[in-house]
Amino acid sequence: MPSFCGLELEHPIVNGSGTYDVIAARRAFGEALIESFPFSAFVSKTITLEPRAGNPPPRLFETPAGLINSIGLPNKGLQGYLERDLPELAALPVPLITNVMGSTAAEIAALLEAVDDRDEIAAVELNVSCPNVRTGLDIGADPRELAAVLDAVRRRTSKPLIVKLTPNTADVALVAEAAEASGADAVSLINTLRAFAPAVGPDAVAGEAWLGGGTGGLSGPAIRAVALAQVSAVARRVTIPVVGMGGVQSGAHAAQMLGAGATLVAVGTESFRDPAAGARIRDELRDFSAKSGSFAR
Amino acid sequence: MPSFCGLELEHPIVNGSGTYDVIAARRAFGEALIESFPFSAFVSKTITLEPRAGNPPPRLFETPAGLINSIGLPNKGLQGYLERDLPELAALPVPLITNVMGSTAAEIAALLEAVDDRDEIAAVELNVSCPNVRTGLDIGADPRELAAVLDAVRRRTSKPLIVKLTPNTADVALVAEAAEASGADAVSLINTLRAFAPAVGPDAVAGEAWLGGGTGGLSGPAIRAVALAQVSAVARRVTIPVVGMGGVQSGAHAAQMLGAGATLVAVGTESFRDPAAGARIRDELRDFSAKSGSFAR
Amino acid sequence: MSAPFGRRRLTIGGARRVGAYVVLAAPDPGGPAPEPGQFYMLAAAERWGGGEDERPFLPRAFSVLRATGTDPPTLEFMLEDVGPGTRRLGELVPGDGLWVTGPLGQGFTAPGEGRRALLCGGGVGTAPLAIWQDALLASGREAPALLGFRDGEHAEGAGLLRDARVATDDGSTGHHGPVTDLLVAELDAGTPAIVYACGPPGMLEAVRALCEARAVPAQLALESGMACGFGACFGCVVPTRDGSYVRLCVDGPVLDAELLAGVPAH
Amino acid sequence: MSAPFGRRRLTIGGARRVGAYVVLAAPDPGGPAPEPGQFYMLAAAERWGGGEDERPFLPRAFSVLRATGTDPPTLEFMLEDVGPGTRRLGELVPGDGLWVTGPLGQGFTAPGEGRRALLCGGGVGTAPLAIWQDALLASGREAPALLGFRDGEHAEGAGLLRDARVATDDGSTGHHGPVTDLLVAELDAGTPAIVYACGPPGMLEAVRALCEARAVPAQLALESGMACGFGACFGCVVPTRDGSYVRLCVDGPVLDAELLAGVPAH
Ligand SMILES: Cc1cc2nc3c(=O)[nH]c(=O)nc-3n(C[C@H](O)[C@H](O)[C@H](O)COP(=O)(O)OP(=O)(O)OC[C@H]3O[C@@H](n4cnc5c(N)ncnc54)[C@H](O)[C@@H]3O)c2cc1C
Ligand SMILES: Cc1cc2nc3c(=O)[nH]c(=O)nc-3n(C[C@H](O)[C@H](O)[C@H](O)COP(=O)(O)OP(=O)(O)OC[C@H]3O[C@@H](n4cnc5c(N)ncnc54)[C@H](O)[C@@H]3O)c2cc1C
Ligand SMILES: Cc1cc2nc3c(=O)[nH]c(=O)nc-3n(C[C@H](O)[C@H](O)[C@H](O)COP(=O)(O)O)c2cc1C
Ligand SMILES: Cc1cc2nc3c(=O)[nH]c(=O)nc-3n(C[C@H](O)[C@H](O)[C@H](O)COP(=O)(O)O)c2cc1C
Numbered sequence A, B: 001m002p003s004f005c006g007l008e009l010e011h012p013i014v015n016g017s018g019t020y021d022v023i024a025a026r027r028a029f030g031e032a033l034i035e036s037f038p039f040s041a042f043v044s045k046t047i048t049l050e051p052r053a054g055n056p057p058p059r060l061f062e063t064p065a066g067l068i069n070s071i072g073l074p075n076k077g078l079q080g081y082l083e084r085d086l087p088e089l090a091a092l093p094v095p096l097i098t099n100v101m102g103s104t105a106a107e108i109a110a111l112l113e114a115v116d117d118r119d120e121i122a123a124v125e126l127n128v129s130c131p132n133v134r135t136g137l138d139i140g141a142d143p144r145e146l147a148a149v150l151d152a153v154r155r156r157t158s159k160p161l162i163v164k165l166t167p168n169t170a171d172v173a174l175v176a177e178a179a180e181a182s183g184a185d186a187v188s189l190i191n192t193l194r195a196f197a198p199a200v201g202p203d204a205v206a207g208e209a210w211l212g213g214g215t216g217g218l219s220g221p222a223i224r225a226v227a228l229a230q231v232s233a234v235a236r237r238v239t240i241p242v243v244g245m246g247g248v249q250s251g252a253h254a255a256q257m258l259g260a261g262a263t264l265v266a267v268g269t270e271s272f273r274d275p276a277a278g279a280r281i282r283d284e285l286r287d288f289s290a291k292s293g294s295f296a297r
Numbered sequence C, D: 001m002s003a004p005f006g007r008r009r010l011t012i013g014g015a016r017r018v019g020a021y022v023v024l025a026a027p028d029p030g031g032p033a034p035e036p037g038q039f040y041m042l043a044a045a046e047r048w049g050g051g052e053d054e055r056p057f058l059p060r061a062f063s064v065l066r067a068t069g070t071d072p073p074t075l076e077f078m079l080e081d082v083g084p085g086t087r088r089l090g091e092l093v094p095g096d097g098l099w100v101t102g103p104l105g106q107g108f109t110a111p112g113e114g115r116r117a118l119l120c121g122g123g124v125g126t127a128p129l130a131i132w133q134d135a136l137l138a139s140g141r142e143a144p145a146l147l148g149f150r151d152g153e154h155a156e157g158a159g160l161l162r163d164a165r166v167a168t169d170d171g172s173t174g175h176h177g178p179v180t181d182l183l184v185a186e187l188d189a190g191t192p193a194i195v196y197a198c199g200p201p202g203m204l205e206a207v208r209a210l211c212e213a214r215a216v217p218a219q220l221a222l223e224s225g226m227a228c229g230f231g232a233c234f235g236c237v238v239p240t241r242d243g244s245y246v247r248l249c250v251d252g253p254v255l256d257a258e259l260l261a262g263v264p265a266h
C-alpha cells in the first residue's frame, strides 16, 4: 500500500499521462475495465488552457522495441476537461491526478488555480516538456528556468504537485533538485526521448519526416535502460517521491523501477499492446514482492 | 566519393570509435579483412594520456534491440598507442582518425600535440563525453564549457579536428554550434545514451547494477530514432560536416542519416552482429543511391 | 457488446492460402460475436519482433473476415504480407498462439428504407465486406459485391464473398480497370443505393467522390496506423470535414463518407 | 586458419535432443575446420528478437561440439535453453537459416611430453571436450573424460563423449556429488596429468584450485558475456592474476589456469 503525496494507494502501478483514455476504453471494454481497474490512481492526459486539435497524422512510427509518437497534446482545453471529462473521471474507483501544461508561468498558474477548485482532483501533475517561449529550450530542461516557473506558480494550488520532468536534458537530477527546492511534492519521469522518424516506403524522400508533426518522442522498452538511469539518478538526489516510467512491461521491470528508487511506477506504451497490461504488471509485481518480501526497496 | 575535412574517402561508411579493433579482427579474419576493408576511414578507440585497464566485468548488457556497455575506455595510453598500435593502424588501406579524450584542457592539449606530430594520423576526433572535473557534467554537455576547452586547445594541432558530441544534453545543436565556433572541423554523434542495467537473475538484488562499472551507455537500433533527431538538429545548425551514427544496420538507415544531413555514417554495434556489416551497409547504400541518384542529400 | 477487457490468447485453428492472401482462423472461447466492420488487434504470441528493422512491436489491426459457428465462435482474418507484422502472422500454423484484443470500433449500419446495398472493395478491403455481406443476406437483403484486385492471384480473394464481380488492374480476370468503373455503372442504374466500401486509400477516395457527386450515402471502412486500437494513444486520427480529427479506432473504422472532405493517403 | 571475414548464413541440417540438450548440425561449405576449443557466434537468421524482454539482439557464443565430415564439414553445437537466445536456437529445425561467425578464439593445446590428458567438464561445458577428445584420440593419446551434470536427464549429454565417467548432483546416475570428486581421485593417482576443463564457473574454479594446489597444469575453457566474439567490443574480459584483463574471445576462451587468480563468477 504505497503512500504517495498523502494518497494511500492500493498498489504502485499507475498509468503514464496520455497513454490511457479511460472514457474511450470504457466504451470498448465496458464495466469490466472499472471492475478490474488496472491502476491505483488515474493520470489524465495533458490538459492545456485552450483546446488543441493535435498534430496532423501520421502520428505514430514503430521503432525497434519502441514507438515514436507525435500526437501533439490534443485535448478539450481546461473548460472542456472540467465540464465534460471530469465528471466521468471522478467516477473512477481510484484517485484522479490531472496533468497540465502551459508555456508561461501565467498559463500554468491559471491551470493550477482551476484545478485547485475541484475536489474530484487528488493531485496535479505539471508537464514541463514544453518549450519556454523565451529560451526555446523545454522549461524542464534547465534547472533555473524550472525553478523560476515553479516559484511563480507553486502557491496557486494546495494540492500535491508532481512535476513531470523531461529526459532531454544534461542532468535530470539537477532539474529534479530544483523542482524539489521550489515546492514540488513529487517528480515523475521519464517522458519520451526526442526522436525522428524518417519517411519510409517506396516514395520516401531522404530527410523527410514520417510524422505529420515533424519530430516526436520515443517510448517503450527501447528506452527502459535510459529511464532506469534517470530514475535512479533522481531518486538518489531528492527526498520527495519519484514516479518512475519508461518501457515497463512486466512486474520484474516494475520492481527494477522501485529498486531504482521509485515509489510508484507508471505504465504507458505497454498498455497499447495489452489494455490490461497495468493489471498484469500489478499482479506480477505482487507475486514478485511476495517472494522477495517487499516492494523491493 | 565524399570529401570530409580534406580527406577524399571512397564511400561514406566509417566505424564508430571503440567498436572495431582491427588489430584483433585481423588475427581472427586474416587478410580478408584488409582486402575487403569495410570502412573508408578507420577511427581508433578512445586514447587517453595514461593507460587504462577499463571497468570490471560484466561490461555488457543486452536490452531490447540494443546494448549497454560499460567498457571504461581501456587503452594502452598515448605512448602505448603510438608505439604499439600506430604502426599497425598506419598500414591499413584507409586514412586513420585517432580518437582522444582528456578530462582537462591540459590533458587534451597534450594529446593533440602528440597526435599532430604523426603523419600516419589523418585527423583527430575528440571525445567530449568526459566529466568535467569542475562541474561534474560532461565537458560536451554544456556549450560554454566545451567552447572554453576548445578555445584553449584548438591550436595544438593543425590536423582536422572532429568533436564527438555527447547526446546526454538538453540541446545538442547548441553544443555543436559552440564546437564549430571554437574551431571544430566536423562533429560526430551520437555517442551512447546514459543507461542503467539492473541486476538480473535469481540472486539479483533490487536496485543493484548488473554492470561492473555501475552505469553504462546504450547503443544499437534502440537509439536510432534519437540519433536521427540529434543529427538532423545539428546538421541544420552547423556548416561543418557531420558524422552521423547510432543504430545504423542497413544501407537504408545510412541513407536516413545522410538524409538527416550527415556527410559520413559510422557503424558501431551492428559490427558486433556481423564483422562485415560495414561492407554490407556500404554496398546497400551504393545500390540505394544508384537507384535514387545520389547519396541522398 | 463490449470486448473482453485486455488481450486474450487464442490458438490458431487453421491457416489457409487464398490466392495472394492468408486466412487465419482461431476459435475465440472468451469473445462475443463481432459486428461486421469491427476489427481486432492481433499479435503472434511467440517472437513478435526480430523481423525487418527489428519489428513488429505493436499489435496490428485486422478487420474480422468472418465469425463462424458458436461455442466457441471461430474468428477469421484475411491478411496480406506487406511488412514484418503481417509476415509473422502469415507464418502462424495451427497450434500457435495468437494475442487478440477485440472486437473493437464501429462497424457498418444497415441500409435505410428503400436503399439497396452495394459492396465495393479492393485487396484486403475484401475482409469486412465478407462478414457484412453475410449479415445483409441473412437479414433478407441483397448485397452485390464489386471487388478490385491487382491481378489474378489476388483476385482469388473474391471467392471469400458470394457472387462478387471482379476488376483487376492487369485485366487477368474480370473487368480490366479500377473497380470504380463497375461501381459507376451500378450507381447510375437502378434504385437509390448505399455504398459500403473498404480498400486502399486511392480507391476509397474515388468511391467517396463518386458517391458525393451523386449524393449517394456511403460508409467507408478506413485504415490508419494504430498503436492501441481502443482510443488510448490518439495516434490513428483522420481529419474530418469540419477541420477536426476523429480516432479511427473508436469512432471508426467505418465512417460515414459525409464526415470526410477526402480519404487521407495514409 | 582464420575465419572467413563476416558472418555467413548456414542452413540447419539436423536438430536432435540429447537429454536436456539440443544438438544442432549445420553444413559449413565456406568455413575452415575449427580447432578444438574454438567457438562460433550464432544467431537465427529469422526472428532473432521478440523473445523474453524483446531479446535476443546480439549473436550468442557456442563452443563447437564437433566438426564432422568434409566437403563440406558439418558443424555441431550443443545447447541448453537458459534464455531467449538459446531458446530460439533450440527451436530451429532443418532448413532454417543460421548466421555463424567463426571459428574464433584460441583452443586447447596438446599435452606436453609425459603428461596424460584428463578431460573434466560439466553441463554444456561438455561441448568443447567432445571435439578435443576426438583430436586427442586421433593423435594416439588417451583422453579419459569426467563429466558432471545436474541430474540424469542432463547426464545423457555424457554420451557425446567416449567412455565418460559421470557425476550428478542428485545422484541419479554415476557418482553422487561434484565431478571434482572424480577429478581428485584421478589427479592423486598415476602419472602427471594436464587437465582440460570446461563447465560452470564454480566447477572451473574448483578445478583450478585443485590443480594449483597440486601444481598440475590446466587449460580452462571459460565463458563470459560476449557481444562480438572477435575482439571488437572489449566486453568479454576476465581479470588475470597480474591485475589486468584479457578478452576471452581473442585470448581465450581456453586460458592457461596459471593466468588466473580465480575463475570469475560471471
Ligand atoms: C481497422 C483496420 C483494419 C485492417 N484490416 C486489415 C485486414 O483485414 N487485412 C490486412 O491484411 N490488413 C488490414 N489492415 C492493415 C494492417 O493493419 C496493416 O497491413 C498492418 O498493420 C501492417 O503491418 P506490417 O508490420 O506488416 O507492415 P508495416 O511495416 O507496419 O507497413 C505497413 C505500412 O505502414 C507504414 N509503415 C512502415 N514502416 C512503419 C513504421 N516503422 N511505423 C509505422 N508505420 C510504418 C507504411 O505505410 C507501410 O506501407 C487493417 C488496418 C486497420 C487500421
Ligand atoms: C566461448 C563460449 C562458449 C560457449 N559455449 C556454449 C555451448 O557450447 N553451449 C551452450 O549452451 N552455451 C555455451 N555458451 C554460453 C552461451 O553463450 C549462453 O548460454 C548464451 O549466450 C545465453 O543466451 P540466452 O539468450 O539464452 O540467455 P541470456 O538471457 O543471455 O542469459 C544467460 C545469462 O546471461 C546473463 N544475462 C541475463 N540477461 C542478460 C542481459 N540482458 N544482458 C546480458 N547478460 C544477461 C545472466 O547471467 C544469464 O544467466 C558459451 C559461451 C561462451 C562465451
Ligand atoms: C502516445 C503517447 C502519448 C503521450 N502523451 C503524454 C501526455 O499527454 N502528457 C505527458 O506528460 N506524457 C505523455 N506521454 C508520455 C508517457 O506518459 C510516458 O512518460 C512515456 O511514454 C514513457 O513511458 P512508456 O515507455 O511506458 O510509454 C505520452 C506517451 C505516448 C506514447
Ligand atoms: C562497446 C562500445 C564501445 C565504445 N567505445 C567508444 C570509445 O572508446 N570512444 C567513443 O568515442 N565512442 C565509443 N563508443 C560509442 C560508439 O562509437 C557510437 O557512438 C555508439 O555506439 C552509437 O553507434 P551504434 O549504435 O552504431 O553503436 C562505443 C560504443 C560501444 C557499443
Ligand code: FES
Residues within 6 Å of the ligand: C225, C226, C227, C228, C229, C230, C231, C232, C233, C234, C235, C236, C237, C247, C248, C249, C250
Ligand atoms: S489506435 Fe490508439 S487511439 Fe486509435
Ligand code: FES
Residues within 6 Å of the ligand: D225, D226, D227, D228, D229, D230, D231, D232, D233, D234, D235, D236, D237, D247, D248, D249, D250
Ligand atoms: S566479445 Fe567483444 S571483445 Fe570479446
